[in-house]
Amino acid sequence: MKHAEAIAERLAYLGVTPTTKPEPIFVGESLKEMIERDIKDEEGAIKLYKTIIGAAQKEGDITTARLFTKILEDEEEHHDTFISLLEEI
Numbered sequence: 001m002k003h004a005e006a007i008a009e010r011l012a013y014l015g016v017t018p019t020t021k022p023e024p025i026f027v028g029e030s031l032k033e034m035i036e037r038d039i040k041d042e043e044g045a046i047k048l049y050k051t052i053i054g055a056a057q058k059e060g061d062i063t064t065a066r067l068f069t070k071i072l073e074d075e076e077e078h079h080d081t082f083i084s085l086l087e088e089i
């Protein structure tokens with residue numbers, strides 16, 4: 001949620017309206033299935049944020065690149081946490 005707020009604030013600063021359409025929610029049948037989905041979602045976010053960082057750097061938008069670099073660090077930690085959880089079940 002903190003990430004969404006930070007991204008929305010950055011988009012507002014840039015004069016862009018963020019989407020209000022949420023993605024469908026996946027509910028797994030088991031804990032293992034839910035964690036596997038979380039890992040995939042984190043991998044998708046990591047890939048997306050790396051693309052955004054590259055685009056921001058190309059545009060010379062240092063603030064956006066820095067914001068997404070920080071968020072990327074958090075997502076990589078989440079990914080690591082879910083990998084560890086999956087190994088424990």
Ligand SMILES: [Fe+2]
Pocket residue numbers: 042045074075078079
């Ligand atoms: Fe995450």
